[in-house]
Amino acid sequence: MARPARRLLTLLPLLLIAIWAALDWHALYDGTARLATADPYWLLIGLFYTCLGWLSASLVRQGALPERLPTGPLIASQFAAGSANHVLPASLGAHAVTLRFLQAQGIPLTRATASLALYSLVRPIAKTLVLLGFLFTLPGLLRLGELVPDHRMLLLPVAAAVIGLGGTLLLVTLVPPLRRPATTFVRTALTDARRLHTMPSRVLALWGGAAAAPLLQASVIHAVGTSLGMTLSWAQVAFAYLAASSAVGSIPAPGGIGPVDAAMVFTLSVYGVPVALGTAALIGYRVLTVWLPLLPGALCLSTMVHRKLL
Structure with a gap:
């Protein structure tokens, strides 16, 4: 049974890509058509920033663990995790791939899960x-008045955090068998967090990588927009992305696709970018960061599963 199950896991990412492509083929076609008229040099710059995004994710993953992970397999795991992340919402796919990778490296389940929790906590704090x-x-x-989210929008991430924390506490309270594992998890997470913050290299990797991640995403949008004729500065695009992703980041969507894109088009329009141009820039951004690496990432994921690295 183990071998058929492993083969199924190997083919599952490709099957999910085929289904997603069939459901969202308009976005793939339109984005590719628009990119055909863009400046190729700026698109190459955008692709370069996309690659740096996987390196920044690898830095944060390494920074969340005291043990040193092998550099090559770690970067490959984050490349593969990107594929899974665009299929499942709320980063569940990327976390699942990373958890399997850490366990394959001999990291106990409790400590591997604690590192994922630290990763998830540091990313929004660093972005803020x-x-x-x-x-x-x-x-x-920056045009602060129009881009700062309405106070009702600010309640969304707060409500999501309160509901998540309250639901977890309620579940642990009502289900006694969960208390001991939950206590062990919290103790392990706090111990590892304290230890990591006594290691300068880990602090730099954890917080530096987390701070670089949204700026690299914004850099991809700026490069694609410039290739299509958008004249905004990098700082304006970066702030627009930070504001848009912060406003709707708590909405669970695969890879943030949908809510972040709509909010980003709006924030670009505040700076005077025509909606059609802003939409084209976001489609091109998704082609570079989602569709172009999706198949290679899935093949990398399948290869790592086949070689028992996941």
Whole structure:
């Protein structure tokens, strides 16, 4: 049974891609057609930033663990995790792939799960700090009044956090068998977090990689937009992305596709970018960051499963 199950896991990513392509073929076709008229040099720059995004994810994963992970397989796992992340919502696919990779490296389940929790906690905190940095250093360049989310939108991530934490506490309270594993998990997570923050290399990897991630995503959008004739500065595009992804980041969608794109088109329009051009830039951005690496990422995922690295 183990061998057929492994073969099924090997083919499952390709099957999911085929289904998704059939359901979303309009976006793939339109994005490819628009990119055909774009400046290829700027598209290459956007692809370069996309590749740097996998390196930043690898840095954060390494920074969340005291043990040193093998560099090549770690980067390959994050490339493969990107494929899974665009199929399942709320980063579940990427976390599942990373969890399997960490266990294959001999990391106990409790500590591997604790590292995923630390990763998930640091990413939004680092993005918020970067956003505040933009607000304090470039207030004259940014149109704050129109881009700062309405107070009702700010309640969305707060409500999601409260519901998630409250639901977890309620579940642990009502189900006694979960108390001991939950206590062990919290103790392990706090111990590892304290240990990591005594290691300068891990602190730099964890927080530096987390801060770089949204800026690299924004850089891809800026490069694609410039290739299509958009004239906004990098700082404006970066702030627009930070504001848009912060406003709707708590909505569970595969890879953030949908809510973030719609919010990003709106924020670009605040800067005077025509909706058609903003939409084209976001389609091109998704082609570079989702569709182009999707098949190679799935093949990488299948290869790692076949070689028992996952």
